[in-house]
Amino acid sequence: MEQRLAAVLAADMAGYSRLMEADEAGTIARLRTHRIELIDPAIAKNKGRIIKTTGDGMLVEFQSVTDAVKCAVEIQQRMKRRNSDVPQERRIEFRIGINLGDIIFEEDDIFGDGVNIAARIEQLADVGGICITAAVATQIADRLEITLEDLGEKLLKNISRPVHLFRVGLDGATTLPLPPEEDVKRSVSKPSIVVLPFNNMSGDPDQEFFSDGLTEDIITELSRRHELFVISRNSSFVYKNRSVNVREVADKLGAQYLVEGSVRKIGDRVRVTVQLIDAVNDAHIWADKYDRRLDDIFAIQDEVTAAIAATLPGRVEAAQRDQLARTKPANMAAYECALAAKVLHHRGSAADNEQAQALIDRALALDPGYAHAHAWRACILGQAWVHGWCENKEATWAEIVAELDRALALDDNDADVHRILAAVNVNNNALTAARYHQERALSLNPNYDLVVVQQGELLTWLGRPEEGIEWIRKAMRLNPHHPERFWSHLGKAHFAARQYGEAVEAFMHLSVMDHVQHAFVAACYGWLGDEIAARAHLEKVRALAPDVDVDSFLATLHYAQESDFQHLREGLAKAAKCRSDLSTGEVAAQ
Structure with a gap:
């Protein structure tokens, strides 16, 4: 056993039994999402250690009282934002209690009076609020810009002596990296x-x-x-x-x-x-x-x-x-800069990406608290990261993560923020995290065509292309004016489903194809045994990306199942064989 001074945070979900009775599967799914996206990252960021969890609560140990309170404030503030558009009867809300005292550590568990007090005062906290002991209040009084309401001494169950308690005022808390004062004067002028x-x-x-x-x-x-x-x-x-x-x-x-x-x-x-x-x-x-x-x-x-x-x-x-098109960049507001940056991003060249970065940076200079722009800056930097249009990939990735953290802290309920988080995680091959954010985006806006089409794209990567096809076609029906790239997603899904004719038909809707799309079409024709078509598209791949080989090409894809990689590899091999069978000279050249 080890005994030492530590801060203990006890958290409990309010109305857990009622929510579980009304919607057990939905409640568990939402609680899991909050854990993955908000609670666990906040604990890790503030150097906390989860000691134990129950169905509706947890016990966390911090070596710093300040870190414990900062973590609690962040969780409660961001949960309030997340619940802003959720009906009262479906909201997941927490009570949090924090105590500082001597704790006994044994076999990855904690015991003692200090733990019991934390658990008891958590029950006295308001729903969505934080209750702390006088020992905690003394430590943070001059360190954090928060208000404390003196609740006086309270008798707690199974605790022999009265305990002096305080309520943390969340409305004025500034322990989070909130936007500067000028952000209050919103420069965003949304349509x-x-x-x-x-x-x-x-x-x-x-x-x-x-x-x-x-x-x-x-x-x-x-x-x-x-x-x-x-x-x-x-x-x-x-x-x-x-x-x-x-x-x-x-x-x-x-x-x-x-x-x-x-x-x-x-x-x-x-x-x-x-x-x-x-x-x-x-x-x-x-x-x-x-x-x-x-x-x-x-x-x-x-x-x-x-x-x-x-x-x-x-x-x-x-x-x-x-x-x-008729406005000078210097006269654009933050929203307009962000919109122009999106247009450049979708063009997909290195030069356009560089201009997009400049415009999205200007949007954030005009309005540092613009969550949508922070998310899109991550997306634009992500494009540069994927294509290698950045000098330091590690530093760029750190920027992407920071931008997404900032966007989430500012607005947890923006479907675009979660959509971009899902896309960035796919490109980093973190498909489990991508699924959580994709589900959150879909729940926030089930009729957003970009979210719906991305659901189809993600299902294709996960080895469920038949379902992916249904989602992509749904996105096309939702928005008949959909971006042309939807056809590319549909073509890749049909290929993964071994539907080669339908895949080729989808790709043929594209006015211009890049080397990736030509490679998929070549693989389709390889499987179909069409030598002339396979050769033509393989030549396009070599012309557009002469330095790309099969292994480096496959490394850019995000299939969860090895069989899907091998399926594409074999299709490209069949296309290459079709090409080499054309003449003795070409075989010798290869």
């Missing part, structure tokens, strides 16, 4: 959008609930996109059944874009029309209509909502890009 109540054109009052429900669902789904500012339902429904002037509504609500629509029932069918209007220029940007059989009104509502929510942000972003 603002109002969804006006859809008109019921059916002449059937019973259809009113459908048009109102559709409008509300679209507002809810668009609000999941943190790069948009969506006017609330209460503001937009003021204009229900009223003839509106676009510019007047936009001026009154402060909206740049308006969404209008109508619902018409025709026999056993329903038609929904929708249009997006640039209120500043009074110009129609996009319009579409959706015709569906009236078999299940709620299924139609969900389907049309998903399609509109997936398409609209892309149309808004396209309109913003058109405006950026």
